[in-house]
Amino acid sequence: MPSAQSVDPTRPSFAEWLTGVRAEALARGIRPAIVEEALGPLEEPLPIVIERDRAQAEAVLPLEKYVDRRLTKKLVTTARERFRQHRALLEKVTWSYGVSPRIIVAVWGLESNFGRFSGRYPTIAALATLAWDPRRSPFFRDELFNALEVLSRGDIDVSRMRGSWAGAMGDVQFMPSSYLKYAEDFDGDGKRDIWSTPADIFASIANYLKGHGWLEGEPWGRPVKVSDEAAQKIAASVAHRTGTCQATRDMTVMLPVKEWQQLGVRLPNGAPLPAATPDAALVSGATKQFLVYVNYDALLEYNCAHSYAISVGLLADRIGSGSALARGPARRAAPTRRKRARL
Numbered sequence: 343m344p345s346a347q348s349v350d351p352t353r354p355s356f357a358e359w360l361t362g363v364r365a366e367a368l369a370r371g372i373r374p375a376i377v378e379e380a381l382g383p384l385e386e387p388l389p390i391v392i393e394r395d396r397a398q399a400e401a402v403l404p405l406e407k408y409v410d411r412r413l414t415k416k417l418v419t420t421a422r423e424r425f426r427q428h429r430a431l432l433e434k435v436t437w438s439y440g441v442s443p444r445i446i447v448a449v450w451g452l453e454s455n456f457g458r459f460s461g462r463y464p465t466i467a468a469l470a471t472l473a474w475d476p477r478r479s480p481f482f483r484d485e486l487f488n489a490l491e492v493l494s495r496g497d498i499d500v501s502r503m504r505g506s507w508a509g510a511m512g513d514v515q516f517m518p519s520s521y522l523k524y525a526e527d528f529d530g531d532g533k534r535d536i537w538s539t540p541a542d543i544f545a546s547i548a549n550y551l552k553g554h555g556w557l558e559g560e561p562w563g564r565p566v567k568v569s570d571e572a573a574q575k576i577a578a579s580v581a582h583r584t585g586t587c588q589a590t591r592d593m594t595v596m597l598p599v600k601e602w603q604q605l606g607v608r609l610p611n612g613a614p615l616p617a618a619t620p621d622a623a624l625v626s627g628a629t630k631q632f633l634v635y636v637n638y639d640a641l642l643e644y645n646c647a648h649s650y651a652i653s654v655g656l657l658a659d660r661i662g663s664g665s666a667l668a669r670g671p672a673r674r675a676a677p678t679r680r681k682r683a684r685l
Contacts, residue, residue: 356387359474363486370487372494379500380466380493387471391463394507395472405627408649409656412452418660421451425661428540435528435541439548440558444658449547449644452654453515460513460537461505465489469509469518485509488518497521497534512536513543516550524550554643555636560620562641562655563634565610568626572606576624580605583623587646593634596621602633625652 353359360381367377403411425432425447432443454460469489472482489509493500505511511521514536525534528545535542568576580597583590599619607624609615615633622633625648632652641651 353476356474357385360384360470363470363473363483367487367490370491372487372490376490376494376500380490381470384467384470387474388463388467391468391471391507392475395475395477403649405649405652406630409630409653412653413657413660417451417455418657420456421447421657421661424450424456428544431541432544435544435548438528439545439552441548441551441556442658444661445551445562445641445654446544446547447661448654448658449551449641450513450543451657452650453510454513457513457538457543460515461507461510463504463507465503465505465509465511465518466493466500468505468507472508482509485518488522492518492521498537502537513538514546514550516546520550524553550644551637551640554640556640557637560637561635562637562658563622563625563632563652566602566615566624566631566633567608567610567612568624568631569606573626575605576607580624587642589642589646589648589651590639592625592648594624596623596636607631607633 364377364381367381368374425443428447432446435441435446436443450456466486466489469482469486473479473486475482486509489503489511492498493503503511506515508517510517514525516525516536521534521536524546525536526542526545526549527534529539529541531539533539533542534546536546576594580594583593583595585591598621599615599617602622602624603615607615619633620635622635623638625632625634625638627648632655634651634655638651638655641654642648644654645651
């Protein structure tokens, strides 16, 4: 197999490109020792990373197939176990951020299988590969410098900075820019450890969702039934959303529940929609449909794919809703937030 850099001989070689990256990193104030330790060993881009970038599961698999593959009986069982195991800690995080503990556990499960598979790729090498590759070079170049900033701050060692092929890090799979903005030191030990500290992991997920508009006490969405006749009415009369995220363009605009009811949308058992349901958008797969609410947008911010966001919501539902904690906190006074160790 030819190396990644032989694909386009008109571009600078990886080594030439990396020389410019080193110079810019130093100009940005990254510590010279970190520049050398992180970038010095790099010799070639990683072909497997470029291959993975071209075949992302969320974009390739239909929604129903993706959900069936991910939401296995084992995953659901483990999610319930982790929910019970960390119940007290989840309660503290939920009270501090107002994000459903079921959603926190579901994101944790979908992102890293509860920390079992947080990634094996060296983050700097993966990001350098994608920053050199022309498909999304500006985005990954910025993330590469953000990752060097994380290292320069001393938040983690180069050897421990491993993650997904796309540079997502830790149990929460934050890109370096998200880490710098949303990672939390919930246990107050002076480190924002999204790799091995449950308190920081849960708080960072919650902080990210809250920072992207999560509303306390609101649902994410629900499965619904849409007949062929109703689907035709909706296609002819309900506009789709706009935006840079493909998933938002593949869903309808928000409508009041009364309008969805009039268009023929029902609960899966054929019953009418609850009158108290908030405004919702319709997400349609090949055989399944969902009404989704404002909190669904926060899940799309985590990963812009309906297959992912629907899987998180359904996994959260399957964790169970029999306890007060599972339903989320009711009214409460505004929490006293912990100060971040690093801003």
